[in-house]
Amino acid sequence: MKKVPLDIIVMVKQVPDSQEVVIDPVTMNLNRSLTRNVTNRADENALEVALSLRDKAGGTVTVISMGPPQAETTMYECMARGADRAILVSDRFFGGADTYPTGLTLASTISKIGKFDVVVAGEESSDSSTGHVGPGVAEFLNIDQITYCSHVDYKDRHVIAERELEDGTEVVKTPTPVLVTVLLNSNFPRRQTLRRKIDAMKKGFEVWNLEKLGLPPEWVGVRGSPTIVRRMRSIKEKERAAKKFDLSNLGNLVSELYEKNILKLEED
Amino acid sequence: MSEFDAIVVGAGPAGSSAAIKMANAGLKVLLVERGDPPGTKNVSGGILWGKDLSQIIPDWEKTAPLERFVERKVTSFLTADSEISIDFKTLKFSTDRTGYAVLRTRLDQYLSKKASQAGATVITGITVDSLHMENGKVLGVVNEEDTITSDCVILAEGANPRVAIKAGLRQPPGDDDVALGIKQVYKLPEATINERYNLRGNAGFAGEYVLSFLEDDVYAGGFLYTNKDSISAGVVVSLSKLRENGKTRSFDIMEKFVSHPFISRLLEGGQIQEYSAHLVYEGGYSTMAKLYGNGYMIAGDAAGFSFSNGMVIEGMNYAIASGIMAGEAAIQAKKEGDFSDQSLSRYGRMLEESYAIKDKKTFRGIEKVTWSPLVHRIIPRIAENSMMKLFNETGEPKDHVVRILLDSAFDQGISKSDLLIQGYRLMRRM
Numbered sequence: 001m002k003k004v005p006l007d008i009i010v011m012v013k014q015v016p017d018s019q020e021v022v023i024d025p026v027t028m029n030l031n032r033s034l035t036r037n038v039t040n041r042a043d044e045n046a047l048e049v050a051l052s053l054r055d056k057a058g059g060t061v062t063v064i065s066m067g068p069p070q071a072e073t074t075m076y077e078c079m080a081r082g083a084d085r086a087i088l089v090s091d092r093f094f095g096g097a098d099t100y101p102t103g104l105t106l107a108s109t110i111s112k113i114g115k116f117d118v119v120v121a122g123e124e125s126s127d128s129s130t131g132h133v134g135p136g137v138a139e140f141l142n143i144d145q146i147t148y149c150s151h152v153d154y155k156d157r158h159v160i161a162e163r164e165l166e167d168g169t170e171v172v173k174t175p176t177p178v179l180v181t182v183l184l185n186s187n188f189p190r191r192q193t194l195r196r197k198i199d200a201m202k203k204g205f206e207v208w209n210l211e212k213l214g215l216p217p218e219w220v221g222v223r224g225s226p227t228i229v230r231r232m233r234s235i236k237e238k239e240r241a242a243k244k245f246d247l248s249n250l251g252n253l254v255s256e257l258y259e260k261n262i263l264k265l266e267e268d
Numbered sequence: 269m270s271e272f273d274a275i276v277v278g279a280g281p282a283g284s285s286a287a288i289k290m291a292n293a294g295l296k297v298l299l300v301e302r303g304d305p306p307g308t309k310n311v312s313g314g315i316l317w318g319k320d321l322s323q324i325i326p327d328w329e330k331t332a333p334l335e336r337f338v339e340r341k342v343t344s345f346l347t348a349d350s351e352i353s354i355d356f357k358t359l360k361f362s363t364d365r366t367g368y369a370v371l372r373t374r375l376d377q378y379l380s381k382k383a384s385q386a387g388a389t390v391i392t393g394i395t396v397d398s399l400h401m402e403n404g405k406v407l408g409v410v411n412e413e414d415t416i417t418s419d420c421v422i423l424a425e426g427a428n429p430r431v432a433i434k435a436g437l438r439q440p441p442g443d444d445d446v447a448l449g450i451k452q453v454y455k456l457p458e459a460t461i462n463e464r465y466n467l468r469g470n471a472g473f474a475g476e477y478v479l480s481f482l483e484d485d486v487y488a489g490g491f492l493y494t495n496k497d498s499i500s501a502g503v504v505v506s507l508s509k510l511r512e513n514g515k516t517r518s519f520d521i522m523e524k525f526v527s528h529p530f531i532s533r534l535l536e537g538g539q540i541q542e543y544s545a546h547l548v549y550e551g552g553y554s555t556m557a558k559l560y561g562n563g564y565m566i567a568g569d570a571a572g573f574s575f576s577n578g579m580v581i582e583g584m585n586y587a588i589a590s591g592i593m594a595g596e597a598a599i600q601a602k603k604e605g606d607f608s609d610q611s612l613s614r615y616g617r618m619l620e621e622s623y624a625i626k627d628k629k630t631f632r633g634i635e636k637v638t639w640s641p642l643v644h645r646i647i648p649r650i651a652e653n654s655m656m657k658l659f660n661e662t663g664e665p666k667d668h669v670v671r672i673l674l675d676s677a678f679d680q681g682i683s684k685s686d687l688l689i690q691g692y693r694l695m696r697r698m
Contacts, residue, residue, distance in 0.1 A: 077393065
């Protein structure tokens with residue numbers, strides 16, 4: 001059978017390194033000045049899915065991201081992992097967007113690219129954890145979607161994906177074009193290589209602005225966002241109860257746990 | 269035809285300085301750094317001494333992310349109950365600035381950006397696996413499956429130079445060659461720091477401490493440096509002593525330093541922002557191997573260019589100086605189209621003429637003294653004992669000061685002749 005090459009689009013986001021996130025106690029916002037920016041880890045898993053599909057079927061992998069200019073490091077990183085092309089959608093008009101205009105902006109970027117068979121996204125971003133954007137883009141593009149995938153395969157113009165559910169897994173087969181969202185840690189992203197990164201720096205990535213997408217300014221960014229954050233508050237961590245027990249008298253511990261209904265005795 | 273004139277491994281002060289120097293001269297330079305961004309894998313106490321940077325970045329004192337200049341320099345012996353210090357402050361330092369506190373994540377990013385602006389290709393987040401060599405000549409670097417070729421490679425990969433070791437160009441560092449540095453950065457308001465350390469404006473404090481209160485024969489030095497709105501605190505622990513001892517854990521020494529009564533009050537209320545650890549090159553001149561050969565040069569910590577003896581810790585200045593010299597040698601080699609051992613021996617000669625090697629020669633063997641019981645145990649005890657006798661009013665008639673000193677030594681079980689011999693050795697090495 002003739003091999004049909006796949007055109008794959010991966011949606012990625014640059015996020016503050018979650019291990020370093022600090023909340024400013026005064027403003028309650030993320031203090032981004034202290035943290036370094038990294039590629040959202042689930043998106044790295046998404047890129048790996050795209051690259052392995054390309055390994056199998058041939059074709060192209062294009063990475064797209066909406067974000068500020070400093071997201072360039074993420075664009076280069078994705079190219080150094082193996083993406084053929086990277087487009088950063090960046091414009092001050094896009095600032096302050098919630099998940100609705102973000103989905104719209106990315107969907108219109110994909111439409112502008114034109115031909116595609118599969119769109120891959122991470123399940124959610126580590127800095128806002130909504131999981132909205134992937135499904136939102138599928139709706140805007142009016143294509144099928146398979147969410148929370150732990151494994152994605154391709155055969156004869158169909159994507160076969162394994163979905164992780166609460167009580168098990170389900171395998172779904174959907175004809176292309178289709179959007180899949182990929183679970184965090186569901187694979188091992190290949191490493192960046194020096195050769196590919198040098199080539200990426202030489203080749204560069206594309207920056208698309210609002211004009212290029214041709215969207216009305218009131219549809220994007222903060223103006224296009226229906227969500228209003230009314231209030232933020234930090235959660236005070238409760239002091240955990242601790243109690244000392246003598247090792248030589250563990251019976252006390254057992255009986256106390258039993259009385260508090262934490263420990264159950266096997267019924268006779 | 270090589271893809272690059274030079275590949276620099278490591279974007280710390282040595283590597284970035286070499287890259288800036290070469291790129292400014294029009295060489296085609298690739299600078300590769302495993303940290304992303306540069307500086308995230310690097311640790312140093314945090315005082316940049318000297319003015320070597322002026323050679324490649326004339327306006328660095330205005331544009332670099334400098335925290336504070338050193339106005340007050342303290343060298344102390346810390347015993348369990350006492351601190352005996354030389355506390356040197358001078359207004360002269362405010363016009364003739366010699367040391368600056370820096371934070372490496374900021375400084376290293378600044379330097380690598382300068383390299384990029386000068387025209388070098390700066391690649392971050394990638395580890396060079398090994399050197400590409402043929403017939404003993406270095407012809408490039410290898411990463412994963414790929415070889416990137418260059419006329420020469422400058423290895424500036426830090427205190428544990430894995431690429432140089434793998435290629436047989438350096439010996440793996442032994443316990444006597446390296447110490448373990450541990451560092452914490454405490455966030456404190458600028459006003460609090462100024463008040464606590466008696467500072468104004470962007471003047472800063474640099475303190476180095478001999479931790480003679482440690483038990484179990486473990487030797488360590490401590491340091492405190494003021495940044496704009498944080499304090500860098502850390503310890504440098506002798507690895508050989510740590511290994512001999514076997515039961516002391518390095519981070520306990522850090523804890524003991526920062527919870528010493530006279531140190532903890534300088535850090536009080538500070539929130540820990542960073543915790544890091546790194547090897548510190550300690551070995552003297554004798555441990556320095558040949559630093560160049562066919563198609564390669566070694567600079568910075570990878571070449572053993574740092575200087576630490578529990579009292580003064582320097583490294584970034586040597587790194588910058590050696591990086592610039594390696595860059596200069598590569599520029600000359602490029603002009604002549606000759607990157608052989610013979611041509612790059614220019615680097616060796618420049619080093620020999622520089623303070624980097626001269627310091628190493630002057631202080632040859634100093635690590636044997638500064639990591640000795642004399643400095644870490646005997647002197648602090650004598651000093652404490654003498655001070656107590658000098659300042660403590662007991663109602664008894666006072667002794668002559670020399671008498672007090674000698675008696676204090678005797679109290680510590682040290683004979684006069686032994687003290688003289690040890691003291692002479694110390695003076696000779698210093």
